[in-house]
C-alpha cells in the first residue's frame with residue numbers, strides 16, 4: 001500500500017477464485033507475500049517498531065503503486081503459521097497490509113486472531129472494499145484514492161461512515177488537482193472531526209529525479225488553507241533504499 005513512481009500492470013486482474021468472494025466459508029489459509037519486522041513508516045504510528053503481514057493480491061492498480069510485487073505469487077500459509085510467525089518477533093504492534101489485505105476472505109479471521117492474542121493491530125486498506133466486517137478491536141488506516149491514482153472511481157464511500165476516532169484516513173497526493181479533491185472530501189465528510197487525516201506526497205514522479213516533488217508545495221498548501229491534517233512522508237524510504245522489500 002505504499003506509493004512510488006513504479007507503474008504496475010495497467011489493468012487489474014480479477015480476484016483469484018476464493019479471494020474476497022466467499023463470505024460464508026473463509027479458507028483456513030492465506031496467500032502471503034512477506035512477513036517482516038521493521039519500523040512503521042507511515043500513519044500516526046510512524047517510527048514505532050512493527051511487524052508487517054503483507055498479503056498477496058489486489059483488485060486495484062494505482063498508477064504510483066510500489067507494491068506491485070504483491071499482486072501475485074506469494075506462499076500459502078495457515079492462519080496459525082502466520083500468527084506464530086508474528087508472535088516470534090516479540091513486537092506488540094502488527095500491521096496487516098498488501099496488496100489489498102481485505103481481498104482475501106481469511107484476512108478477517110486473521111485480524112480477529114491477532115486481536116485475541118492482544119496485538120495492537122493496524123489494517124492498511126485501499127478504501128475499495130467493505131471495512132464493516134473488520135474486528136472492531138483493530139485500527140484501520142483507510143486510503144481514499146485521489147484522481148491521480150486513476151482508482152478514485154473504486155472508492156467505497158460507505159466506508160467513511162464506519163471510520164472511528166481510533167482509525168485514520170490517508171490521501172496520497174500527486175499534484176494540486178489531487179490536493180483540491182482531497183480537501184473537498186475532507187470537508188464534505190468532516191473527516192478531521194472524526195479521526196487523524198494524513199496527507200502524503202507521492203514518492204517520485206516519472207521524469208522527475210526528486211524523491212518528493214510534491215512535498216514542499218503540499219506543506220505550503222496545507223498551511224495556506226489552515227487545514228488541520230497531518231503531513232507525512234514514508235519514513236522507511238529515508239532509512240532504507242526506497243525499492244528495498246521487507247522494510
Ligand code: SF4
Pocket residue numbers: 001002003058059060061062064065066067068098099100126
Ligand atoms: S491499493 Fe493495490 S494497487 Fe493501490 S497502492 Fe495499494 S497495493 Fe498498490
